[in-house]
Amino acid sequence: MWIFAVTLGWFPxxxxxxxxxxxxxxxxxxxFQVAALTRLTRSAMLEVLDSEYVRFAKVKGLTENVVIWKHAFRNAAIVPVTYFGVLAGSLLTGSVxxxxxFAWPGTGLLALEAIRGRDFPVVQFVVLFFAVFYLFANxxxxxxxxxIDPRIRQD
Structure with missing residues (x-):
């Protein structure tokens, strides 16, 4: 904020x-969330690319794009998708x-002002709203x- 908004004046x-x-x-x-998601995706892809079924797909003569997108990425996507559940909660609570x-009106600022003013019904509502959002995201x-994974589907 100091560099881009105050010193350079590029953003308000x-x-x-x-x-x-x-x-x-x-x-x-x-x-930081994008950096963590990138690291998780990379490590999951490296692990999956070293598996036998990916090597077998390469030996069968499939193109590199087909091997990566149809075989490797679908199986590696479980880890980043799991992180999205945690990410949704941290982004919502980080909004406070x-x-x-940045002086934006929102649920985070409302919660902070309700805590300062000891307005417990509003605090309870915001906590309940965050919890419902987190449950819905999961x-x-x-x-x-x-x-992503057909083995997880229920009949």
Whole structure:
């Protein structure tokens, strides 16, 4: 924020408006999560590419793209998809900090002001909202598991 908004003046420091107002908060929120997701995906792909069925697909004469996308990536995608469930919760709770720093109105700032003002019904609602969002995100992740891996599907 100091470099890009204050020193260089490329982005606004706070408030809501056009796309330029969303770039710094989005980068601040997703920076470490994208790095972790990239590391997880890479390690899962390296593990799957070393498996026997991928070597067998290469020996059968399939092209590199078919081997990677049809055989390797579908099996390696389980790990990053699992991380998306954790990521959804951390992005939502991380919004408290982002909304405070960038002066955005939202559930995170509402929760912080409710805690400061000892408004317990609002605090309970925000906690319940975060919990329901987290549960819904994990339900979606479980459905995606079934789409990725046919062994997980139920009849």
């Amino acid at each position: 420091t706070s408030g809501l408006g056009g796309l330029s107002y969303m770039i710094l908060p989005a980068v601040a929120m997703a920076w 900090v982002i909304e405070t720093v 339900l979606v992740i479980d459905i995606v598991y079934g789409l």
